[in-house]
Amino acid sequence: MFKYLKRRLLMLIPLLLVVSIIVFSMIHLMPGDPAMIIAGEGASQADIEAVKHKHGLDKPLFVQYFTWLGNIIRGDFGKSLRTGRPISQEIGFRFVNTIKLATLAIVIGSILGLVMGIVSATKRYSFFDNVTMVIAMVGVSITPFYLGLMSILLFSVKLGWLPMMGVESWKGWILPATTLAFRPAAMIARMTRSNMLEILGQDYILSARALGLPNKVVFVKYALRNALNTVVTVIGLQLGLLMGGAVMTETVFSLPGIGRLAVESIKGRDFPSIQVSVLLIALSFVIINLAVDILYAIINPRISYN
Amino acid sequence: MESNNNTASMPMNDAKMEREARIRELKRFWLQFSKRPVAVLGLVIVLIFLVMCITAPLIAPFDPYESDTSKRLLKPGEEGHILGTDELGRDLFSRIIFGSRYSLLIGVGSVGLGALIGIPIGLIAGYYEGKIGNVLMRIMDVFLAFPNILLALIIVSILGPSLYNALIALSIWSIPSFARIARSEVLALKNNEFVEASKAMGSRDSWIVLWHIFPNLVSQLIVWITLNISSAILTGAGLGFLGLGAQPPSPEWGVMLANGRQYIMRAHHLTTYPGLAILFLALGLNLLGDGLRDTLDPRLKD
Numbered sequence: 001m002f003k004y005l006k007r008r009l010l011m012l013i014p015l016l017l018v019v020s021i022i023v024f025s026m027i028h029l030m031p032g033d034p035a036m037i038i039a040g041e042g043a044s045q046a047d048i049e050a051v052k053h054k055h056g057l058d059k060p061l062f063v064q065y066f067t068w069l070g071n072i073i074r075g076d077f078g079k080s081l082r083t084g085r086p087i088s089q090e091i092g093f094r095f096v097n098t099i100k101l102a103t104l105a106i107v108i109g110s111i112l113g114l115v116m117g118i119v120s121a122t123k124r125y126s127f128f129d130n131v132t133m134v135i136a137m138v139g140v141s142i143t144p145f146y147l148g149l150m151s152i153l154l155f156s157v158k159l160g161w162l163p164m165m166g167v168e169s170w171k172g173w174i175l176p177a178t179t180l181a182f183r184p185a186a187m188i189a190r191m192t193r194s195n196m197l198e199i200l201g202q203d204y205i206l207s208a209r210a211l212g213l214p215n216k217v218v219f220v221k222y223a224l225r226n227a228l229n230t231v232v233t234v235i236g237l238q239l240g241l242l243m244g245g246a247v248m249t250e251t252v253f254s255l256p257g258i259g260r261l262a263v264e265s266i267k268g269r270d271f272p273s274i275q276v277s278v279l280l281i282a283l284s285f286v287i288i289n290l291a292v293d294i295l296y297a298i299i300n301p302r303i304s305y306n
Numbered sequence: 307m308e309s310n311n312n313t314a315s316m317p318m319n320d321a322k323m324e325r326e327a328r329i330r331e332l333k334r335f336w337l338q339f340s341k342r343p344v345a346v347l348g349l350v351i352v353l354i355f356l357v358m359c360i361t362a363p364l365i366a367p368f369d370p371y372e373s374d375t376s377k378r379l380l381k382p383g384e385e386g387h388i389l390g391t392d393e394l395g396r397d398l399f400s401r402i403i404f405g406s407r408y409s410l411l412i413g414v415g416s417v418g419l420g421a422l423i424g425i426p427i428g429l430i431a432g433y434y435e436g437k438i439g440n441v442l443m444r445i446m447d448v449f450l451a452f453p454n455i456l457l458a459l460i461i462v463s464i465l466g467p468s469l470y471n472a473l474i475a476l477s478i479w480s481i482p483s484f485a486r487i488a489r490s491e492v493l494a495l496k497n498n499e500f501v502e503a504s505k506a507m508g509s510r511d512s513w514i515v516l517w518h519i520f521p522n523l524v525s526q527l528i529v530w531i532t533l534n535i536s537s538a539i540l541t542g543a544g545l546g547f548l549g550l551g552a553q554p555p556s557p558e559w560g561v562m563l564a565n566g567r568q569y570i571m572r573a574h575h576l577t578t579y580p581g582l583a584i585l586f587l588a589l590g591l592n593l594l595g596d597g598l599r600d601t602l603d604p605r606l607k608d
Contacts, residue, residue: 018448022460029464141588143540145547145560146581149567153574240453241537247455248544252567259455263548266463274463278456285453 117192139186345597351590428488
């Protein structure tokens with residue numbers, strides 16, 4: 001297990017390097033001179049030269065890359081072109097917010113999806129089963145931003161139960177987290193249902209029942225454990241969509257996270273901020289992915305660590 | 307599954323029989339498909355949106371761009387505006403009808419482009435395992451490691467926010483999945499007898515892949531294309547909502563939602579109805595995709 005962990009962590013290094021190279025190249029792939037982009041529209045030739053010199057843009061590309069990477073690793077992300085403040089000041093709490101949102105959504109989505117899937121499987125073709133499967137079908141067809149807006153309309157505007165925005169209190173997290181959790185919950189419910197149906201028909205379940213084990217034991221010990229596998233698999237597969245959903249959820253609820261920073265920076269052509277936020281989205285994706293993989297290895301003993 | 311024995315050049319008689327067999331196959335498919343009411347519902351929804359998209363100028367009661375400040379934020383049903391008007395007095399119903407063009411363009415365009423590039427890559431990588439195949443698939447893996455939103459953010463920040471750049475981003479994102487499916491199917495098929503037989507008869511590689519292996523892939527690809535269009539439409543609308551896809555004043559559904567968000571307290575119809583349009587189109591495609599999968603390829607059932 002430890003070896004597996006070490007190998008997975010080592011494998012992160014090349015992946016992150018590739019990402020960093022892509023992010024670094026972004027500014028050079030854009031049409032136009034990077035110095036001109038940083039200096040902004042209507043800058044004089046002298047301004048552009050000054051920017052070039054100040055940001056080291058007159059040096060060879062690989063020197064620029066390593067300088068930039070070195071600064072990033074030391075936590076110096078440069079200054080935002082929009083606010084003029086160091087980016088490192090506003091990145092920390094945003095990163096925490098995004099990770100918190102994603103984690104909450106995964107936890108809520110897993111619990112909801114698992115419960116819905118299991119009850120549906122045990123009460124197949126019942127009213128509950130039908131309703132759940134319709135909700136699940138809608139869940140995979142609805143976008144987080146629409147769901148978010150509709151829940152604001154219902155719970156904030158009409159009923160006035162929950163705040164529209166702001167995450168100062170725990171109440172502010174309820175709507176964003178459940179909005180983002182909806183799609184994973186729907187996927188997990190669908191997969192868990194069909195998996196449980198398959199498992200409950202297996203010979204080892206029959207033999208456990210024939211041995212006279214109580215239903216509860218059969219369920220929890222034999223069937224549920226397999227269902228947990230499904231949950232982790234789905235989360236692993238859905239993680240990319242979840243990150244996309246997080247960006248939209250942050251925008252809908254005006255939640256200060258990395259995704260929203262990325263979107264705002266792209267619109268404002270604030271290049272240093274774009275680079276940092278894209279890098280951090282990739283980093284959080286990689287971190288959560290790793291956590292899911294490790295969890296998978298713990299839950300599923302059939303996976304070999306070598 | 308399609309028949310595997312459609313050989314190179316055949317006499318007239320065989321060609322005729324072949325055609326009849328195809329028609330029988332289609333009939334059998336329809337018989338099985340139409341037994342699933344949910345799948346048929348999906349098909350109907352998708353067809354409605356297709357008709358809407360094609361005949362938009364004919365069925366839209368108003369010009370989607372024409373604003374009239376005296377008719378701002380009318381509620382649904384007022385003054386002949388079925389779904390009301392937006393903050394500039396533009397007819398919401400007409401804008402939603404025209405919006406179907408943007409969503410279908412993004413969905414079909416990006417997935418079509420992705421399939422056009424991804425499938426040949428997968429066919430080549432599967433048929434020529436070894437070096438070429440490995441290099442191709444490693445490149446695909448790198449793309450697959452990126453969540454689609456990240457790819458979209460990177461591409462849009464390089465090229466600038468627009469409908470077509472969002473389309474490019476989404477098609478790049480769909481390439482690797484098509485390559486993977488095509489490759490795994492080729493790997494499974496290429497050692498079959500019908501491939502060996504064709505080889506023995508002296509067929510060229512390209513002929514074998516195109517006429518013997520590819521037809522076996524079609525049913526699986528149709529399912530994947532349908533489901534993929536649905537997620538491309540959702541992500542495309544999402545980019546529009548974030549201001550990174552289609553730009554105002556285009557009546558794109560995501561853009562309309564972003565716009566309506568400011569008026570959610572006073573005029574929530576501006577967000578409710580465009581969002582419903584996205585939901586229904588995606589739902590229709592998902593139901594259709596699930597139905598096609600269950601009919602064409604029972605192995606894939608989740």
